[in-house]
Amino acid sequence: MAPIVTPYGEWKSPIDVDFITSSTVKTSDLRKNEQTGDLFWSEINAATNGRQTIMHRTASGVTSELTPEPFIARTRVHEYGGGAFTVASDFLISSNDADCRLYKVDIATRKATALTPENRQWRYADIAIHPSETFFICVREDHTVDTPQTVVNTLVVVRLDTQEPNVEILAEGADFYAHPRFNPVQPSEFAYFSWNHPFMTWDHTQLYYNHLEVSTGAVKIVSKTLLAGADKSHEESSNQPRFAADGTLYFCNDKTGFWNLYSCKNGKDVELVLDGPIEAEFQGPAWRLGSRSFYPLKSDPSKIACTYIKNGLHRLAIVDSKTKSMKEVPTEFQVIESVYATTQGQDDVLLMSVGSYNVPSQVISYNLRTNAYEVLMKSSSVEVPQGWISKPEPLTFKTTNGLDAYAFYYPPTNADHVAPEGTLPPLRVLSHGGPTAAYGSDLNWNINYFTSRGIACIAVNYGGSTSYGREFRNRLRTLWGVVDVDDCCNAATFLVQRGNVDKDKLAIVGGSAGGYTTLACLAFRNVFKAGVSHYGIGDVETLAKDTHKFELLYPDSLIGPYPAAKKIYIERSPLYSADQITCPCAFFQGQDDKVVPPNQAEMMVDALRKRGLPVAYVLFEGEGHGFRIPKNVKAALQGEVSFLGRIFGFQPFDAVHIDIENEEAIGK
Secondary structure: OOOEEOOOOOOOOOOOHHHHHHHEEEEEEEEEOOOOOOEEEEEEEHHHOOOOEEEEEOOOOOEEEOOOOOOOOOOOOOOOOEOOEEEOOOEEEEEEOOOOEEEEEEOOOOOEEEOOOOOOOEEEEEEEEOOOOOEEEEEEEEOOOOOOOOOEEEEEEEEOOOOOOOEEEEEOOOOEEEEEEEOOOOOOEEEEEEEOOOOOOOOEOEEEEEEEEEEOOEEEEEEEEEEEOOOOOOOEOEEEEEEOOOOOEEEEEOOOOOOEEEEEEOOEEEEEOOOOOOOOEOOOOOOOEOOOOEEEOOOOOOEEEEEEEEOOEEEEEEEEOOOOEEEEEOOOOOEEEEEEEEEEOOEEEEEEEEEEOOEEEEEEEEEOOOOOEEEEEEOEOOOOOHHHOOOOEEEEEEOHHHOEEEEEEEOOOOOOEEOOOOOOOOEEEEEOOOOOOOOOOOOOHHHHHHHOOOOEEEEEEOOOOOOOOHHHHHHHOOOOOOHHHHHHHHHHHHHHHOOOOOOOOEEEEEEOHHHHHHHHHHHHOOOOOEEEEEOOOOOHHHHHHOOOHHHOOHHHHHOOOOOOOHHHHHHHOHHHHHHHOOOOEEEEEEOOOOOOOHHHHHHHHHHHHHOOOOEEEEEEOOOEOEOOOHHHHHHHHHHHHHHHHHHHOOOOOOOOOOOOEOHHHOOO
16 A cells, blocks of 8 residues: 655554553663572553562572552662662662661561661662661662752661661761662672762762671771772773672773773772774663662672663673773673673573664563573563664764764655655754763654654754763863854754755754753754754753752752852853744653752743743643653653644644643734
8 A cells, every 4th residue: 555645744643652551661870680590670660650579589590579559669868869779689779769778678478577667768779788788878868958968878887687777877978979889709898989069970089998897786988999980180980890709890081081991909009991992882871779780790790781872872791801802792782781690500691671663662682602692571562563663873063173973863754654855844853961961773652753753853862962972072071062062953954965855944852851852953043944942941040059969069060169150150040031933832840859840940941931832831730840741741741742843734643632822823
C-alpha cells in the first residue's frame, strides 16, 4: 500500500502517549548477589504510577517486587539521587523516600526494618556495606537547617550489630562526599571522593584512600592519603573509585583532558591503566550517585570491562592493566551504560544496560567468550514499530568563531505517510539539560513521538556538553546563555541551509537548563518562531539565589561569581529581556520542583502575558524536577504537539485542547 500524502505534523502514528507511558519501564542500579545468583534492580513503570521500587529475580528466573507500597526506594540526596540501595548476603539496605529513613530488607521474608532514627531532615545514599556485614558507610545529607548554605553532607557509619538505630559521623568538613568503597582484600581500607564549593563533580574533586580502625561500637578513620586532586589549577576530577578482587583500586580521572582509567596499589603508585592517555571519556558527569561505567573482571582482576564514549557514541572494551592495552568488544549497541562483571560457569559475563536508536533500553547478559548475549529485562513490553522510528544522523557543524559543535538529526519518519511535494517539515531544536550533560543516540520515544508525526528534531550537543573532553566542556564557562544559544541557533540554520526543514517553522525546546537555553534563544536571537520550556529557568539571578546546595555555586562557573557579576546575570536572564521575545511560548512545570521552582516559569508567563504574546502554562501537581507520573507525561507530550500545531498551522491527529492566553495574537 502506497504511503498517504499528508501534511507534515498531521501524520498518524502508532507512537501515541499511551504507547509511551504504558510500554516503558525505567531500570537502574542493577546488582547481583554472587553467592545466590539473584539479581536486584531499581524500577519505575506505569504500574507503580511513578513510584520507585526494588525488583528481585531469583537465579531460576522468578521476578517479584521486594519493596511494595508504601515503600519508595528512592533518595533525594543532591536532589538528583542515585545510589538508593545495595545488596548484601541475604539482605539489602535501601533508602525509603516516604520517611527518608534507611531500611534493612530481608530478602527471604521481605520484612523491612528501620536502621536510622525518625528524622525527615536526614537523607541517605551511596551505601557501602563492610565485608563483615556488621556496619556500612554511606552519604548523609542533613537538612536540619534547610538552606543551601547550611545543609551539611558527611560520611556516616550505620551499625548493623546493634538493636537501636546507631548513626555516627565518619568524615566531615568537605561540602560533598560520594562513592565510599571497601577493599575486599584489606577490609580496613576504603576509598571515597569529596569536593567543595564552588566546584562540581566534573570540575575538581579529591580522591582519598583511607585506613579504618574498627572496634566494638566504634569505627573511625585513622589515616588517609590524598591520591588525586591536589592540582592547584583545579582542572582535575576523579570519580568512581572501585576495588578489584586483588585489592587494586581503579578510578576515572581527567587531568589529561579526558576521563581515562587509573589504578592504585596499596594506597600509592597512581598510574594510567593504558600506556598513554586517549581522547575518549570513560565516564560521564556524576550528576547522580552510584555510577558504574567500568568493572574489573571476576576471573582476572587486572582486566577491566568498560564503556567509553568517543564522537558521541558508546563503545565496549576490555582494558588490560598488565599489558596496558585495550581491546574493543564488538556490539550492535550505540549506548552502553552501567557495566557489572560477573561469571557464568567458567565464562566472564557482563551485565549491562544497552540500547540503540531502534532498540529500547534493555539489560543484557553478555558472554565475553562467545560474544553472545541474553536479554534479561526490557524497558518496553511492546514491539517497536520500526517503520516509524527515525534514524539519527550524527552531525558536526560550524558554529561561532569557526568552532565545531555536534548534534544528532532525526528526520521525519513514517511508513504510512509522505508529505506533499515541495514542502518542508517543522523543526524542534532540542537543548539538553544540565547544562553539563549530552544527548546520545539511544531510542528516544519522545523524539520519535514527534518525528513519526512529521516533525523533524535535532538534539544539539552544544559547547559545554560532555563526551567530548574537558576543553569542549569548558567552552561554556562564564558563557552560558551565549555559547549554547549560538550553537542551537547555528544547528537550526545549518539544517535550513541544507534544505532539510522549513525556515518559518523552527521551534526551540528544552528542559531545566535546556529550558533556559530555549528562553535565551527567544530573548537574545531572532531565529525561532516558537518555544517550549519544560521546567526551564527564566531568571538566572533567581537561580543563583534560590536553588539547592548541590548547585549552589554552579552558576559561578557558568556565568560568574554572584553577586559580583549581578549585571551579567541580569543581562543573561530571559525574564529581563522578555520584551525582546516576539513568538509564542509554552511552559510545562512541576509544582514541587526544588531545582527550578515554579516561580521561574510563572514570572516568565506573566511577563509574556502582559505583552500580549500567545502563552500557555501547565502546572503539574505532585511533580518535581522532571515528570514521572504517567498522566502528566502524557499531558506534556500532547500539550506540546498541540501547541506547536496551533502555532505552525497543522492539526495533529491526537490533538488535545491546551489553554493559550492571547490566542488571538497567533500569526500576527
